[in-house]
Amino acid sequence: MIDFYEPDSQRRVRQIIDNAIKDGYAEGDELCLETADGERRIVEGNAELVETDENGTLLRGVIRDVADLRERQQELSRLQQAIDGANVPITLADPSQEDDPLVYVNDAFEEMTGYPPNETLGRNCRFLQGEDTNLEKVATLRETIDSEESVTVSLRNYRKDGTEFWNRVTVTPIYDDDDELVRYLGTQQDVTGRKEREKRLTELNQATQALMTADTHQEVADIGVEAASGILDFETNAVHFSNANDTQLVPVAHTESVTTLAGDTTALPVANSIAGRVYRNGKPETIEDVQQDLDTYDPSTSLESYLYLPLADHGVLIAGAQKQGAFDQEDLTLGELLAENLVAALDRVERKQELREIKNQYQTLVDNFPDGAVFLYDCDLTYVRARGEELQKVGLSPDDVVGTKPHALFPEDTADELCYYLQEALEGNANTFEQEYGGERYRVRTAPVRTDDQETDYVMAVSQNITEYAENRAHLKQENERLDEFASIVSHDLRNPLRVAEGRVELIRDECASDHIDDVAQALDRMDALIEDLLTLAREGSRVDEVEQIGLANVATNSWQSVKTRQATLDADAPQVIEADRSRIQQLFENFYQNAIEHGGDDVTVSVGVIDDGFYVADTGPGIPDSEREDVFEAGYSTNEDGTGFGLRIVEQVADAHGWEVIVTESKEGGARFEITGVEQGA
Template identity: 35%
Template structure:
C-alpha cells in the first residue's frame, strides 16, 4: 500500500486505548510526517487495512482475538511485505525468534519512559523508508525488464577491450546471435572476436574509441556472424560509464538487428542507380529490358513481363528468361489483371490469382504483382507460390516502375519533339524558299514599275510587300525558336534595352529605362524579346507612345501609356497568328512567350499604371 511521499501512515493495534492514544500523541510529536490510526483489536485492524492506505503496522503481541504473531501472518498473507513492527511488553527470545520467522520487520519491547516513543518513531521511519526504497527499486526493475523485453535488440554492459567481454546481457540476444546471454556473460563467447565479423572488428573498435576520446556517446554499424554461420548487420549505440574520479569503468549500450532495413537501403540505392542508368537508354525496348533485369537482380523477382498499350491491346515488349516465349500472349486491354491494372491505373497485389474473377493466368502462376507504367502499359511479376509477394515488394516494384514510366515518357516526348522539329524544319523551308522567292520577284518588279511610273497604288503595294516580309521573318523566327539551345551569359540589362530600342523603327516614341543591373540571359534572344515588345507597344500605342522598362522583384516589366489591351483580346494575346490590328503579323508576342519559356521565365500581360499595356517578365535570374 502506497502513501504520499511525505506522510507516514501508521496503524497502531493495541487493546489498551489509553496506551494507544498516548503512543499516537508522542509519535506524531516525534515526527510531523507520522499520522497514527488506532485499532483496539486485530479484527478491527484488518478491516482498517482493507479500507485505508497504511505504510506501517505497529502491534502488541498479547491481543484478545489474535496473538501478535498470528496477526502478523494474516497481514503477510493479505498485504505482502507491509512493514510490521511488533511493539510488546512481553519480550522474550522465544517471541523474538518466532516473530522473525514469521517475517516481522522489526521487534521492540515496550519501556516505561517517553524515550521508548522516540525509539519507536525511529524504527517506523527506518522500516517505511526501507520499504519505499525496496518498492521503488522493484518498480524500476520491473519497468526496466518490461522495457528490455519489448526492445527489439540487446541491452548490455561490457568492459572496454577489443574482445568486448560482456558483464551483463539482456533482451533478444539468442534471437539475434544464436548465443544465450549466459554464453556471453560467462566468457564462453566473446562479442568482439566470436560474434563480430572479422572484417569489421577494427573499424568498430576505432569508432567507439574515437567517441570516448571526445566524451560523446558512440554509434556504429557492423556485421555479426551468428552461431549457425549467418551474417547479419547490427546497429549499436552506447556510452562510457565513469567512476566518481572520472575513470572509465565499462560501456553500456543497445544493439539491434537492422539487417532488413540495411537490405532495403541497399535495394533503394540500387534502384536509384537504375534510375540514372535508364536515362541513357535510347529506345523503349532498351528501357523495358533494363527494367526486367533490375526486377530480377535487385528485387529478386524471377518472372516478369512488361506490356505496352498499342491500339487497345497490351503486347509484350520485354519478358524474363524464366518465362517461355510461348507461355504468354498479347492480351486485350479489357481482360485479365493486366487489363484491369492498365484501365484503372492502380496496382494489384494478390496472394493467389485463382481467387480473382478477372484473372486469366497463362501458366501455373499463383501470386502476382501488377503495376501500371503511367498510362503507357503494365509491369507484372508472378510466382508459382501462393503469397510470394507482400506490400514491401509492391512498394519497391512501384518505385522501379516509376523510373520506367519517366524514361518511356521522356522517349515519347523526344519522339514527338523530333517530329515537331521535322515539321517546323519543313515549314521553315517552305517559308524561306517557296514564299520568300516569289516575294523577292514581286519586290523587284515593283521597283521597276515605280521607276517607270510611281503612283499611290504602288505605295500601297510596297507596304503590303513590307508586311509580307515581316510576316515571313516572324514565321521563320517562330519556327526555329527552340531548335537552338540558349547560351546564357551575364547581360547588362539597361545596355540591352537601349540597343534593342535602336533596332526598332520608333518614330516619335520615347523610351524610359528604370531597370538596373545585370541579368543571366541569352543576349541575342533577350534583345529579340525586347524588340518585339517595343514594336508591339508602338503598333498598338501609336507613334508618340512612351515605353517604360522597370525592375520587378523577380524580373522586369515593359509598359506603355497607350490605350491598353482590350479585354476581348487578352485570352488570345500570345496565340501565334493572332493580332488585334490589321497591320500586325500576330507572331510578335508568341515569339516573346517562346523566348521567355526557353529561359524558364514567366510572361504575363496586365494593365499599366496609366491604363496602357504592361508585360511582366518574372523568374529572371541575376548573378549572385
C-alpha cells in the same frame, strides 16, 4: 534497548548477543524496532566482544537502518526482471576489466545473435564482427567509448550460424553515485530490413538514372524488367505495351524465368484479362490466388500469385510467383515506385521523339524557307542561328552570319532599324516592318522567344522577300486609283444625262399619251440600277471596314425594310450573333431579297436561319437549276430581263471580303437556298 524491538526481533537480538559472547561476533538482519516517535524501522545489526585496557571485555553492538537499501534492492530486482524480459537486446560491459568484457546479456540478445550467455560473458562484443564489417565505423565506436560518450552506429554483424545482419548499436556509459564509470550499457536493433530497403531504393535510384538516358520504349522496358528482377527480386516479370488500337497488351520484354515457367509470353486482351483491368483502371493489384479471379486469362498457368502494376497509357508491368500470396505490401510499394519511374521515362522518350520530329521539321522548314530566311538572336543581338533560301541569294551562308551582329552585315540605317525592333522583342513586343536590302524589299517579323519561366532569352526574326508583292501592291494601288476615277466618271458623267432623260420623260408624259413612254422610263430605271451596282462593285470591292458583333435576325429584318418587298414575307428565325461589317452584310441581305423578289414574284416568302458554321437565306421561288448554279455569281448573269446581273456577284464579293463561303442549293419548297459558312460567332 531490547525493549525497543518487536517481540519476534527481541528473541533474535538475544540470540545475537548470546552468539557474540560465545563466538566473539554475531550479526542478524531484518530486525524490526520502534523509534521513540513511534515509527517502525527495519534494521540489521551485529554484536562483538571488545577487550578493554583494564583486561576486561565489552560487548559492542551496531545497528544500521536498511529500509532504503532494501527498497533500492527491490527496485534493482524489478529493473533486472524488466531487462531480462525486454524485447530489445541488451548487454552490460565492465570497463574496470581488460578489454571491457560483457558481464550481462539478456534473452533478446541470444535470440538475435544465436549466442547463449556462456559463450558471450567474459568476451568483448567484437565477436559479432566479420570480414565485411566496416572497420571505420568500428574505430569510431571504439574512440567514442574510450571518451566515455554515448554513440550509435550501424554495423554489419554475423550471427552464430554465420548469417549476416545489420545491427544498430547504441552504447551508453553508466556511472555510480561517485561519478565513477561502472558499466557500458549496450542496446542492439536488427535493422536488416531497413538497410535492405535503403539498398533497394538506392539501386532503384541508379536504375532511374539509367531510365532517364533511354532513347526508345524498348530500352525502357528492358531496364524495367532487369530492375524488377535484380532489385525487387521479381524473378518472373514482363512488361507489356498497349498496341496501336488499344485492344491488346503486347509483351516487349521479360525475364528468362517467364519462358521457363510459362513457355512463352503472349498478348493479353485489354477487354477481359486481369492485366487489361489494371491497365484500364490505372490501379495496381496483388492477386494472392490467380485461380480465384474471374478475369484470369490463362487458367493453366503454373504461377499462382501475381503483382500487376499499371504504366499509365503505356501498358503494364506483371510479376508472378509459383506460391500463393508471394507479394506483400513492401513489394507493392517498391513496385509502384519502379512503375512511376518507368512511366516518367516512357513519357520522356515520347517527348524526346516529338521534339526530334519537331526539330527535324523545323530544320527542314527553315533550311528551305521560300523567298526568305529565319534568324535567332541572343540577348546581345548576336546571330545564333541563320537558315533559309534567301541567304544564298544575297551571297551569304549560315557560317557568314552566325556569331556576328547586324551592323557587321547591313548598312548602318538598316542595321539601326533592325536592332531597334530586336530590342523591342527582348522587351516582349512583337513587330512587323519592311526593309530594303540589295535592291530587294523584305517584310520582317520579330518576336520574343520565351523560356519556361517566361524570361525572354532569344529573339526570332523571319524575313521574307516581298519585292514582287510590293510591286503588285503598287500596281494594284494604281489600278484602284483608276477604278476610283472610273467610278467618279460613271457617277457624274453618266448619271447627270440619265437624270436629264428621266426629267424629259416626265415632261413628255404630261404632254402626250403613248405606250412607249413607260418602256422608256423602265429602261432608264434599269440603267440607274446598273450604274448603282457597278458603283457598288467598283467602290466596295473586297473591303471590310469595321467588324462588330451583330444580331443576325436584327440585320436581316433591318435590311428587309430597305427593299421594295411588295407583298413578299420575311421569316427571320436567327438568334445567332455574328461578327461582320454592318454596312456590307446589309448589302448582302438586300441583294438576296431583291434576287428572291425578282425571280419569285411579289408574294414570295424569304426565310433566314442558322446552320452549322453560318446561316442561310432561302425563298419559295422557282429555284435555280443545277446546271446554272455555278454561273449565278458571275457579273452580268441574270435570267430576268429586268435584272442587272450584279446582285449575286455583290453577295459573293461581300462573303469573300469577310472570308466566308457562299453556295447555292435548293430550299425545302423547291426555291433557291444560299448557304453562307465560315462565319465567326459572336459572344
